[in-house]
Amino acid sequence: MKILITPKSFKDYKAQTFPLLEELGYEIIANDTGKTFTEEEIIGLAGEQVVGIIVGVDPLTEKVLSRCRDLKAVSKYGVGVDNIDLKAAEKLGISVESAVGSNNISVAELAIALMFEAARKVSVLSANVKNGGWDRVQGIELTGKTIGVIGGGQIGREVAKRAKGLGMFVVLYDPYFNDSEFLRQYGIVLCDSLKAVLAMSDLISLHLPLTPETKYIINSDTLKLMKPSSILINTSRGELVDEESLYTALKEKRIAVAAQDVFSKEPPSPDEKLLKLDNFILTPHAGAYTAEAVERMALYSTQNLIRMLKH
Incomplete structure:
Protein backbone atom coordinates (compact mmCIF):
# COMPACT_ATOMS: atom_id res chain seq x y z
CA MET A 1 0.00 0.00 0.00
CA LYS A 2 1.38 3.36 -1.05
CA ILE A 3 0.67 7.02 -0.29
CA LEU A 4 1.47 9.78 -2.79
CA ILE A 5 2.33 13.16 -1.25
CA THR A 6 2.44 15.95 -3.85
CA PRO A 7 2.91 19.29 -1.98
CA GLU A 23 3.89 2.73 11.30
CA LEU A 24 0.63 1.71 9.61
CA GLY A 25 2.58 -0.01 6.83
CA TYR A 26 2.26 2.59 4.10
CA GLU A 27 5.08 3.24 1.62
CA ILE A 28 5.45 6.96 0.88
CA ILE A 29 6.03 8.47 -2.56
CA ALA A 30 7.05 12.10 -1.98
CA VAL A 50 -1.57 4.05 -4.29
CA VAL A 51 -4.51 4.03 -1.87
CA GLY A 52 -4.20 7.62 -0.64
CA ILE A 53 -3.04 10.98 -1.94
CA ILE A 54 -2.16 14.08 0.05
CA VAL A 55 -2.52 16.75 -2.61
CA GLY A 56 -1.56 20.40 -2.90
CA VAL A 57 -2.57 22.35 -6.00
CA ASP A 58 -1.87 19.48 -8.41
CA PRO A 59 -4.80 18.56 -10.71
CA LEU A 60 -6.94 15.63 -9.58
CA THR A 61 -9.33 15.67 -12.52
CA GLU A 62 -11.77 12.95 -13.51
CA LYS A 63 -9.13 11.66 -15.94
CA VAL A 64 -6.57 11.34 -13.13
CA LEU A 65 -8.95 9.89 -10.53
CA SER A 66 -10.35 7.29 -12.92
CA ARG A 67 -6.85 6.09 -13.76
CA CYS A 68 -5.78 5.69 -10.12
CA ARG A 69 -7.51 2.37 -9.76
CA ASP A 70 -6.57 1.58 -6.12
CA LEU A 71 -7.21 5.09 -4.79
CA LYS A 72 -9.54 5.24 -1.79
CA ALA A 73 -8.97 8.69 -0.25
CA VAL A 74 -7.68 12.18 -1.09
CA SER A 75 -6.61 14.57 1.65
CA LYS A 76 -6.14 18.22 0.69
CA TYR A 77 -3.07 19.98 2.03
CA GLY A 78 -4.99 23.20 2.51
CA VAL A 79 -8.64 24.19 2.33
CA GLY A 80 -9.65 24.95 -1.26
CA VAL A 81 -10.60 21.83 -3.23
CA ASP A 82 -11.29 23.29 -6.67
CA ASN A 83 -8.34 21.32 -8.13
CA ILE A 84 -10.16 18.10 -7.19
CA ASP A 85 -13.11 16.83 -9.26
CA LEU A 86 -15.44 16.15 -6.34
CA LYS A 87 -18.23 14.72 -8.49
CA ALA A 88 -15.84 12.23 -10.08
CA ALA A 89 -14.43 11.31 -6.68
CA GLU A 90 -17.92 10.64 -5.33
CA LYS A 91 -18.82 8.56 -8.37
CA LEU A 92 -15.64 6.51 -7.95
CA GLY A 93 -16.13 6.07 -4.19
CA ILE A 94 -13.06 8.12 -3.29
CA SER A 95 -13.30 10.03 0.01
CA ALA A 108 -6.29 36.47 6.95
CA GLU A 109 -3.06 38.14 8.12
CA LEU A 110 -1.78 38.34 4.53
CA ALA A 111 -5.07 39.92 3.47
CA ILE A 112 -4.54 42.58 6.14
CA ALA A 113 -0.91 43.01 5.00
CA LEU A 114 -2.08 43.58 1.43
CA MET A 115 -4.52 46.21 2.70
CA PHE A 116 -1.69 48.09 4.36
CA GLU A 117 0.50 47.72 1.27
CA ALA A 118 -2.27 49.12 -0.92
CA ALA A 119 -2.97 51.94 1.54
CA ARG A 120 0.61 52.92 2.44
CA LYS A 121 2.71 51.54 -0.48
CA VAL A 122 5.39 50.22 1.88
CA SER A 123 7.32 48.30 -0.79
CA VAL A 124 7.36 51.35 -3.11
CA LEU A 125 8.68 53.60 -0.34
CA SER A 126 11.35 51.09 0.65
CA ALA A 127 12.48 50.51 -2.94
CA ASN A 128 12.73 54.26 -3.47
CA VAL A 129 15.03 54.70 -0.47
CA LYS A 130 17.19 51.70 -1.42
CA ASN A 131 17.61 53.23 -4.87
CA GLY A 132 19.00 56.44 -3.34
CA GLY A 133 15.81 58.43 -3.14
CA GLY A 144 -12.62 54.71 9.83
CA LYS A 145 -12.89 53.11 6.40
CA THR A 146 -15.62 50.65 5.43
CA ILE A 147 -14.51 47.18 4.43
CA GLY A 148 -16.81 44.77 2.65
CA VAL A 149 -15.87 41.18 3.48
CA ILE A 150 -17.31 38.90 0.81
CA GLY A 151 -17.61 35.41 2.28
CA GLY A 152 -18.11 34.57 5.96
CA GLY A 153 -16.13 31.36 6.29
CA GLN A 154 -13.20 30.90 8.64
CA ILE A 155 -10.83 33.21 6.76
CA GLY A 156 -13.45 35.89 6.16
CA ARG A 157 -14.27 35.90 9.86
CA GLU A 158 -10.62 36.32 10.84
CA VAL A 159 -10.27 39.24 8.43
CA LEU A 166 -8.10 48.49 13.21
CA GLY A 167 -11.14 50.68 13.78
CA MET A 168 -12.83 49.88 10.48
CA PHE A 169 -16.55 49.57 9.83
CA VAL A 170 -17.12 45.97 8.68
CA VAL A 171 -19.91 44.87 6.37
CA LEU A 172 -20.24 41.17 5.57
CA TYR A 173 -21.90 39.66 2.52
CA ASP A 174 -22.61 35.93 2.57
CA PRO A 175 -26.08 34.62 1.66
CA TYR A 176 -25.43 31.44 3.69
CA PHE A 177 -24.18 33.15 6.87
CA ASN A 178 -26.35 32.53 9.95
CA ASP A 179 -24.12 33.19 12.98
CA SER A 180 -25.87 36.14 14.62
CA GLU A 181 -23.77 35.77 17.77
CA PHE A 182 -20.56 36.41 15.79
CA LEU A 183 -22.08 39.55 14.27
CA ARG A 184 -23.20 40.81 17.67
CA GLN A 185 -19.90 40.00 19.41
CA TYR A 186 -17.76 41.88 16.89
CA GLY A 187 -20.19 44.59 15.82
CA ILE A 188 -20.32 43.46 12.19
CA VAL A 189 -23.21 44.29 9.86
CA LEU A 190 -24.59 41.54 7.61
CA CYS A 191 -25.85 42.83 4.27
CA ASP A 192 -28.08 40.81 1.93
CA SER A 193 -27.03 42.70 -1.20
CA LEU A 194 -23.66 42.30 -2.93
CA LYS A 195 -24.34 45.43 -4.96
CA ALA A 196 -24.90 47.48 -1.81
CA VAL A 197 -21.68 46.21 -0.19
CA LEU A 198 -19.62 46.99 -3.30
CA ALA A 199 -21.09 50.49 -3.52
CA MET A 200 -20.57 51.46 0.13
CA SER A 201 -17.14 49.94 0.79
CA ASP A 202 -13.73 51.58 0.66
CA LEU A 203 -12.10 48.14 0.59
CA ILE A 204 -13.43 44.80 -0.67
CA SER A 205 -11.84 41.56 0.52
CA LEU A 206 -12.78 38.30 -1.20
CA HIS A 207 -13.00 35.08 0.82
CA LEU A 208 -14.97 32.67 -1.34
CA PRO A 209 -14.49 29.19 -2.75
CA LEU A 210 -14.36 28.94 -6.53
CA THR A 211 -17.68 27.59 -7.79
CA PRO A 212 -19.72 28.15 -10.96
CA GLU A 213 -21.68 30.78 -8.99
CA THR A 214 -18.63 32.67 -7.70
CA LYS A 215 -16.48 32.58 -10.84
CA TYR A 216 -15.99 36.17 -12.05
CA ILE A 217 -18.07 37.56 -9.21
CA ILE A 218 -15.92 40.64 -9.76
CA ILE A 231 -9.19 48.86 -2.95
CA LEU A 232 -9.83 45.26 -4.00
CA ILE A 233 -8.14 42.44 -2.06
CA ASN A 234 -8.21 38.83 -3.28
CA THR A 235 -6.51 36.05 -1.32
CA SER A 236 -8.94 33.30 -2.38
CA ARG A 237 -8.85 32.24 -6.03
CA GLY A 238 -7.79 34.15 -9.13
CA GLU A 239 -10.87 33.14 -11.10
CA LEU A 240 -13.14 35.09 -8.75
CA VAL A 241 -12.01 38.15 -10.71
CA ASP A 242 -12.38 38.76 -14.44
CA GLU A 243 -8.81 39.92 -15.03
CA GLU A 244 -9.55 41.62 -18.35
CA SER A 245 -12.21 43.78 -16.68
CA LEU A 246 -9.93 44.40 -13.71
CA TYR A 247 -7.17 45.64 -16.02
CA THR A 248 -9.54 48.10 -17.65
CA ALA A 249 -10.85 49.34 -14.30
CA LEU A 250 -7.35 49.88 -12.92
CA LYS A 251 -6.02 51.42 -16.13
CA GLU A 252 -8.92 53.88 -16.29
CA LYS A 253 -8.70 54.56 -12.51
CA ARG A 254 -12.26 53.31 -11.94
CA ILE A 255 -10.90 51.67 -8.80
CA ALA A 256 -7.71 52.73 -7.04
CA VAL A 257 -5.76 49.53 -6.31
CA ALA A 258 -6.09 45.74 -6.58
CA ALA A 259 -3.88 43.56 -4.39
CA GLN A 260 -3.98 39.81 -4.95
CA ASP A 261 -2.24 36.68 -3.69
CA VAL A 262 -3.80 34.58 -6.45
CA PHE A 263 -4.07 34.62 -10.23
CA SER A 264 -6.02 32.67 -12.85
CA LYS A 265 -2.80 31.13 -14.19
CA GLU A 266 -0.05 30.68 -11.64
CA PRO A 267 2.58 31.84 -12.22
CA PRO A 268 1.34 34.45 -14.69
CA SER A 269 3.15 35.08 -17.93
CA PRO A 270 5.95 37.68 -17.63
CA ASP A 271 4.08 39.56 -20.35
CA GLU A 272 0.85 39.71 -18.31
CA LYS A 273 -0.39 43.27 -18.73
CA LEU A 274 -1.76 43.58 -15.20
CA LEU A 275 1.80 43.22 -13.91
CA LYS A 276 2.74 46.39 -15.81
CA LEU A 277 0.33 48.51 -13.76
CA ASP A 278 1.60 50.42 -10.70
CA ASN A 279 -1.78 50.02 -9.00
CA PHE A 280 -1.80 46.22 -9.25
CA ILE A 281 -0.06 44.14 -6.56
CA LEU A 282 0.49 40.38 -6.84
CA THR A 283 2.14 38.00 -4.39
CA PRO A 284 2.89 34.33 -5.25
CA HIS A 285 -0.01 32.51 -3.55
CA ALA A 286 1.79 32.77 -0.22
CA GLY A 287 -1.20 33.28 2.08
CA ALA A 288 -0.92 29.88 3.74
CA TYR A 289 2.87 29.81 3.60
CA THR A 290 3.81 30.47 7.21
CA ALA A 291 5.68 28.10 9.50
CA GLU A 292 2.61 27.66 11.67
CA ALA A 293 0.12 27.06 8.86
CA VAL A 294 2.36 24.70 6.89
CA GLU A 295 2.93 22.55 9.96
CA ARG A 296 -0.81 22.46 10.73
CA MET A 297 -1.65 21.62 7.10
CA ALA A 298 0.85 18.75 7.10
CA LEU A 299 -0.47 17.32 10.36
CA TYR A 300 -4.17 17.85 9.61
CA SER A 301 -3.94 16.41 6.09
CA THR A 302 -2.02 13.35 7.33
CA GLN A 303 -4.48 12.72 10.16
CA ASN A 304 -7.43 13.18 7.81
CA LEU A 305 -6.00 10.68 5.34
CA ILE A 306 -5.36 8.07 8.03
CA ARG A 307 -8.90 8.46 9.32
CA MET A 308 -10.44 8.12 5.86
CA LEU A 309 -8.38 5.02 5.05
CA LYS A 310 -9.43 3.33 8.30
CA HIS A 311 -13.10 3.46 7.30
Whole structure:
Protein backbone atom coordinates (compact mmCIF):
# COMPACT_ATOMS: atom_id res chain seq x y z
CA MET A 1 0.00 0.00 0.00
CA LYS A 2 1.38 3.36 -1.05
CA ILE A 3 0.67 7.02 -0.29
CA LEU A 4 1.47 9.78 -2.79
CA ILE A 5 2.33 13.16 -1.25
CA THR A 6 2.44 15.95 -3.85
CA PRO A 7 2.91 19.29 -1.98
CA LYS A 8 6.45 20.64 -2.37
CA SER A 9 6.70 22.06 1.17
CA PHE A 10 5.41 18.90 2.86
CA LYS A 11 8.95 17.53 3.15
CA ASP A 12 9.77 20.17 5.77
CA TYR A 13 7.47 18.35 8.18
CA LYS A 14 8.15 14.74 7.26
CA ALA A 15 9.69 14.08 10.70
CA GLN A 16 6.27 14.76 12.26
CA THR A 17 4.13 13.10 9.59
CA PHE A 18 5.93 10.28 7.76
CA PRO A 19 6.16 8.04 10.87
CA LEU A 20 2.37 8.28 11.32
CA LEU A 21 1.93 6.67 7.90
CA GLU A 22 4.90 4.33 7.99
CA GLU A 23 3.89 2.73 11.30
CA LEU A 24 0.63 1.71 9.61
CA GLY A 25 2.58 -0.01 6.83
CA TYR A 26 2.26 2.59 4.10
CA GLU A 27 5.08 3.24 1.62
CA ILE A 28 5.45 6.96 0.88
CA ILE A 29 6.03 8.47 -2.56
CA ALA A 30 7.05 12.10 -1.98
CA ASN A 31 7.40 14.96 -4.44
CA ASP A 32 11.10 15.86 -4.58
CA THR A 33 10.94 17.58 -7.96
CA GLY A 34 10.27 21.07 -6.57
CA LYS A 35 7.41 21.40 -9.07
CA THR A 36 3.67 20.87 -9.21
CA PHE A 37 2.79 17.54 -10.83
CA THR A 38 0.93 17.33 -14.14
CA GLU A 39 -1.99 14.97 -14.75
CA GLU A 40 0.24 12.46 -16.52
CA GLU A 41 2.84 12.56 -13.77
CA ILE A 42 0.22 11.83 -11.10
CA ILE A 43 -1.18 8.95 -13.16
CA GLY A 44 2.33 7.58 -13.63
CA LEU A 45 2.99 7.64 -9.89
CA ALA A 46 -0.45 6.70 -8.55
CA GLY A 47 -1.95 4.51 -11.25
CA GLU A 48 -1.46 1.35 -9.19
CA GLN A 49 -1.11 0.45 -5.50
CA VAL A 50 -1.57 4.05 -4.29
CA VAL A 51 -4.51 4.03 -1.87
CA GLY A 52 -4.20 7.62 -0.64
CA ILE A 53 -3.04 10.98 -1.94
CA ILE A 54 -2.16 14.08 0.05
CA VAL A 55 -2.52 16.75 -2.61
CA GLY A 56 -1.56 20.40 -2.90
CA VAL A 57 -2.57 22.35 -6.00
CA ASP A 58 -1.87 19.48 -8.41
CA PRO A 59 -4.80 18.56 -10.71
CA LEU A 60 -6.94 15.63 -9.58
CA THR A 61 -9.33 15.67 -12.52
CA GLU A 62 -11.77 12.95 -13.51
CA LYS A 63 -9.13 11.66 -15.94
CA VAL A 64 -6.57 11.34 -13.13
CA LEU A 65 -8.95 9.89 -10.53
CA SER A 66 -10.35 7.29 -12.92
CA ARG A 67 -6.85 6.09 -13.76
CA CYS A 68 -5.78 5.69 -10.12
CA ARG A 69 -7.51 2.37 -9.76
CA ASP A 70 -6.57 1.58 -6.12
CA LEU A 71 -7.21 5.09 -4.79
CA LYS A 72 -9.54 5.24 -1.79
CA ALA A 73 -8.97 8.69 -0.25
CA VAL A 74 -7.68 12.18 -1.09
CA SER A 75 -6.61 14.57 1.65
CA LYS A 76 -6.14 18.22 0.69
CA TYR A 77 -3.07 19.98 2.03
CA GLY A 78 -4.99 23.20 2.51
CA VAL A 79 -8.64 24.19 2.33
CA GLY A 80 -9.65 24.95 -1.26
CA VAL A 81 -10.60 21.83 -3.23
CA ASP A 82 -11.29 23.29 -6.67
CA ASN A 83 -8.34 21.32 -8.13
CA ILE A 84 -10.16 18.10 -7.19
CA ASP A 85 -13.11 16.83 -9.26
CA LEU A 86 -15.44 16.15 -6.34
CA LYS A 87 -18.23 14.72 -8.49
CA ALA A 88 -15.84 12.23 -10.08
CA ALA A 89 -14.43 11.31 -6.68
CA GLU A 90 -17.92 10.64 -5.33
CA LYS A 91 -18.82 8.56 -8.37
CA LEU A 92 -15.64 6.51 -7.95
CA GLY A 93 -16.13 6.07 -4.19
CA ILE A 94 -13.06 8.12 -3.29
CA SER A 95 -13.30 10.03 0.01
CA VAL A 96 -12.11 13.67 0.03
CA GLU A 97 -11.36 15.94 2.98
CA SER A 98 -9.54 19.25 3.38
CA ALA A 99 -7.42 20.60 6.22
CA VAL A 100 -10.10 22.96 7.49
CA GLY A 101 -8.84 25.38 10.14
CA SER A 102 -5.17 24.94 9.31
CA ASN A 103 -4.40 28.17 7.46
CA ASN A 104 -7.24 30.62 8.14
CA ILE A 105 -5.15 32.88 10.39
CA SER A 106 -2.19 33.02 8.01
CA VAL A 107 -4.33 33.87 4.98
CA ALA A 108 -6.29 36.47 6.95
CA GLU A 109 -3.06 38.14 8.12
CA LEU A 110 -1.78 38.34 4.53
CA ALA A 111 -5.07 39.92 3.47
CA ILE A 112 -4.54 42.58 6.14
CA ALA A 113 -0.91 43.01 5.00
CA LEU A 114 -2.08 43.58 1.43
CA MET A 115 -4.52 46.21 2.70
CA PHE A 116 -1.69 48.09 4.36
CA GLU A 117 0.50 47.72 1.27
CA ALA A 118 -2.27 49.12 -0.92
CA ALA A 119 -2.97 51.94 1.54
CA ARG A 120 0.61 52.92 2.44
CA LYS A 121 2.71 51.54 -0.48
CA VAL A 122 5.39 50.22 1.88
CA SER A 123 7.32 48.30 -0.79
CA VAL A 124 7.36 51.35 -3.11
CA LEU A 125 8.68 53.60 -0.34
CA SER A 126 11.35 51.09 0.65
CA ALA A 127 12.48 50.51 -2.94
CA ASN A 128 12.73 54.26 -3.47
CA VAL A 129 15.03 54.70 -0.47
CA LYS A 130 17.19 51.70 -1.42
CA ASN A 131 17.61 53.23 -4.87
CA GLY A 132 19.00 56.44 -3.34
CA GLY A 133 15.81 58.43 -3.14
CA TRP A 134 13.90 59.97 -0.25
CA ASP A 135 10.59 60.68 -1.95
CA ARG A 136 7.37 60.16 -0.06
CA VAL A 137 4.16 58.76 -1.52
CA GLN A 138 0.96 59.88 0.14
CA GLY A 139 -1.14 57.04 1.54
CA ILE A 140 -4.47 56.68 3.27
CA GLU A 141 -5.55 55.54 6.73
CA LEU A 142 -7.52 52.33 7.18
CA THR A 143 -9.08 53.51 10.43
CA GLY A 144 -12.62 54.71 9.83
CA LYS A 145 -12.89 53.11 6.40
CA THR A 146 -15.62 50.65 5.43
CA ILE A 147 -14.51 47.18 4.43
CA GLY A 148 -16.81 44.77 2.65
CA VAL A 149 -15.87 41.18 3.48
CA ILE A 150 -17.31 38.90 0.81
CA GLY A 151 -17.61 35.41 2.28
CA GLY A 152 -18.11 34.57 5.96
CA GLY A 153 -16.13 31.36 6.29
CA GLN A 154 -13.20 30.90 8.64
CA ILE A 155 -10.83 33.21 6.76
CA GLY A 156 -13.45 35.89 6.16
CA ARG A 157 -14.27 35.90 9.86
CA GLU A 158 -10.62 36.32 10.84
CA VAL A 159 -10.27 39.24 8.43
CA ALA A 160 -13.45 40.84 9.79
CA LYS A 161 -12.21 40.55 13.39
CA ARG A 162 -8.85 42.11 12.54
CA ALA A 163 -10.46 44.90 10.55
CA LYS A 164 -12.63 45.76 13.55
CA GLY A 165 -9.46 45.89 15.65
CA LEU A 166 -8.10 48.49 13.21
CA GLY A 167 -11.14 50.68 13.78
CA MET A 168 -12.83 49.88 10.48
CA PHE A 169 -16.55 49.57 9.83
CA VAL A 170 -17.12 45.97 8.68
CA VAL A 171 -19.91 44.87 6.37
CA LEU A 172 -20.24 41.17 5.57
CA TYR A 173 -21.90 39.66 2.52
CA ASP A 174 -22.61 35.93 2.57
CA PRO A 175 -26.08 34.62 1.66
CA TYR A 176 -25.43 31.44 3.69
CA PHE A 177 -24.18 33.15 6.87
CA ASN A 178 -26.35 32.53 9.95
CA ASP A 179 -24.12 33.19 12.98
CA SER A 180 -25.87 36.14 14.62
CA GLU A 181 -23.77 35.77 17.77
CA PHE A 182 -20.56 36.41 15.79
CA LEU A 183 -22.08 39.55 14.27
CA ARG A 184 -23.20 40.81 17.67
CA GLN A 185 -19.90 40.00 19.41
CA TYR A 186 -17.76 41.88 16.89
CA GLY A 187 -20.19 44.59 15.82
CA ILE A 188 -20.32 43.46 12.19
CA VAL A 189 -23.21 44.29 9.86
CA LEU A 190 -24.59 41.54 7.61
CA CYS A 191 -25.85 42.83 4.27
CA ASP A 192 -28.08 40.81 1.93
CA SER A 193 -27.03 42.70 -1.20
CA LEU A 194 -23.66 42.30 -2.93
CA LYS A 195 -24.34 45.43 -4.96
CA ALA A 196 -24.90 47.48 -1.81
CA VAL A 197 -21.68 46.21 -0.19
CA LEU A 198 -19.62 46.99 -3.30
CA ALA A 199 -21.09 50.49 -3.52
CA MET A 200 -20.57 51.46 0.13
CA SER A 201 -17.14 49.94 0.79
CA ASP A 202 -13.73 51.58 0.66
CA LEU A 203 -12.10 48.14 0.59
CA ILE A 204 -13.43 44.80 -0.67
CA SER A 205 -11.84 41.56 0.52
CA LEU A 206 -12.78 38.30 -1.20
CA HIS A 207 -13.00 35.08 0.82
CA LEU A 208 -14.97 32.67 -1.34
CA PRO A 209 -14.49 29.19 -2.75
CA LEU A 210 -14.36 28.94 -6.53
CA THR A 211 -17.68 27.59 -7.79
CA PRO A 212 -19.72 28.15 -10.96
CA GLU A 213 -21.68 30.78 -8.99
CA THR A 214 -18.63 32.67 -7.70
CA LYS A 215 -16.48 32.58 -10.84
CA TYR A 216 -15.99 36.17 -12.05
CA ILE A 217 -18.07 37.56 -9.21
CA ILE A 218 -15.92 40.64 -9.76
CA ASN A 219 -16.53 41.59 -13.38
CA SER A 220 -17.11 44.65 -15.55
CA ASP A 221 -20.57 45.20 -14.04
CA THR A 222 -19.62 44.77 -10.38
CA LEU A 223 -16.45 46.83 -10.77
CA LYS A 224 -18.61 49.74 -11.98
CA LEU A 225 -20.42 49.69 -8.62
CA MET A 226 -17.22 50.28 -6.63
CA LYS A 227 -15.86 53.67 -5.60
CA PRO A 228 -13.04 55.16 -7.70
CA SER A 229 -11.01 55.29 -4.47
CA SER A 230 -11.69 51.67 -3.52
CA ILE A 231 -9.19 48.86 -2.95
CA LEU A 232 -9.83 45.26 -4.00
CA ILE A 233 -8.14 42.44 -2.06
CA ASN A 234 -8.21 38.83 -3.28
CA THR A 235 -6.51 36.05 -1.32
CA SER A 236 -8.94 33.30 -2.38
CA ARG A 237 -8.85 32.24 -6.03
CA GLY A 238 -7.79 34.15 -9.13
CA GLU A 239 -10.87 33.14 -11.10
CA LEU A 240 -13.14 35.09 -8.75
CA VAL A 241 -12.01 38.15 -10.71
CA ASP A 242 -12.38 38.76 -14.44
CA GLU A 243 -8.81 39.92 -15.03
CA GLU A 244 -9.55 41.62 -18.35
CA SER A 245 -12.21 43.78 -16.68
CA LEU A 246 -9.93 44.40 -13.71
CA TYR A 247 -7.17 45.64 -16.02
CA THR A 248 -9.54 48.10 -17.65
CA ALA A 249 -10.85 49.34 -14.30
CA LEU A 250 -7.35 49.88 -12.92
CA LYS A 251 -6.02 51.42 -16.13
CA GLU A 252 -8.92 53.88 -16.29
CA LYS A 253 -8.70 54.56 -12.51
CA ARG A 254 -12.26 53.31 -11.94
CA ILE A 255 -10.90 51.67 -8.80
CA ALA A 256 -7.71 52.73 -7.04
CA VAL A 257 -5.76 49.53 -6.31
CA ALA A 258 -6.09 45.74 -6.58
CA ALA A 259 -3.88 43.56 -4.39
CA GLN A 260 -3.98 39.81 -4.95
CA ASP A 261 -2.24 36.68 -3.69
CA VAL A 262 -3.80 34.58 -6.45
CA PHE A 263 -4.07 34.62 -10.23
CA SER A 264 -6.02 32.67 -12.85
CA LYS A 265 -2.80 31.13 -14.19
CA GLU A 266 -0.05 30.68 -11.64
CA PRO A 267 2.58 31.84 -12.22
CA PRO A 268 1.34 34.45 -14.69
CA SER A 269 3.15 35.08 -17.93
CA PRO A 270 5.95 37.68 -17.63
CA ASP A 271 4.08 39.56 -20.35
CA GLU A 272 0.85 39.71 -18.31
CA LYS A 273 -0.39 43.27 -18.73
CA LEU A 274 -1.76 43.58 -15.20
CA LEU A 275 1.80 43.22 -13.91
CA LYS A 276 2.74 46.39 -15.81
CA LEU A 277 0.33 48.51 -13.76
CA ASP A 278 1.60 50.42 -10.70
CA ASN A 279 -1.78 50.02 -9.00
CA PHE A 280 -1.80 46.22 -9.25
CA ILE A 281 -0.06 44.14 -6.56
CA LEU A 282 0.49 40.38 -6.84
CA THR A 283 2.14 38.00 -4.39
CA PRO A 284 2.89 34.33 -5.25
CA HIS A 285 -0.01 32.51 -3.55
CA ALA A 286 1.79 32.77 -0.22
CA GLY A 287 -1.20 33.28 2.08
CA ALA A 288 -0.92 29.88 3.74
CA TYR A 289 2.87 29.81 3.60
CA THR A 290 3.81 30.47 7.21
CA ALA A 291 5.68 28.10 9.50
CA GLU A 292 2.61 27.66 11.67
CA ALA A 293 0.12 27.06 8.86
CA VAL A 294 2.36 24.70 6.89
CA GLU A 295 2.93 22.55 9.96
CA ARG A 296 -0.81 22.46 10.73
CA MET A 297 -1.65 21.62 7.10
CA ALA A 298 0.85 18.75 7.10
CA LEU A 299 -0.47 17.32 10.36
CA TYR A 300 -4.17 17.85 9.61
CA SER A 301 -3.94 16.41 6.09
CA THR A 302 -2.02 13.35 7.33
CA GLN A 303 -4.48 12.72 10.16
CA ASN A 304 -7.43 13.18 7.81
CA LEU A 305 -6.00 10.68 5.34
CA ILE A 306 -5.36 8.07 8.03
CA ARG A 307 -8.90 8.46 9.32
CA MET A 308 -10.44 8.12 5.86
CA LEU A 309 -8.38 5.02 5.05
CA LYS A 310 -9.43 3.33 8.30
CA HIS A 311 -13.10 3.46 7.30
